[in-house]
Amino acid sequence: MxxxxxxxxxxxLVHTTARQKENVKSLGLHKIGQSVIREDTPVYRGMANKVRHLVTVEEAD
Known part of the structure; x- marks a missing residue:
């Protein structure tokens, strides 16, 4: 697996750029405190890295 x-x-997302808002939306996040589990691929790592000041990333079980 x-x-x-x-x-x-x-x-x-109040004082963020449109590009950052689209990036967060494409990750599947809408509300503060919401979490999603994604596969650890360079695509998702890169999207999370672009908005690293808005999100936290941790290993999932």
Whole structure:
């Protein structure tokens, strides 16, 4: 089974750029505190890295 990561939205999107908002939306996040589990691929790692000031990333079980 592939490794997975848990991405949690920790801050709001009020003073962010449109590109950052689209990036968070494409990760599947909508509300503060919401978490999603995604496969640990370079695509998802890169998207989370672009908005690293808004999200937390941790290993999922």
């Amino acid at each position: 592939a490794k997975q990561i848990k991405i949690t939205l920790t801050k709001g």
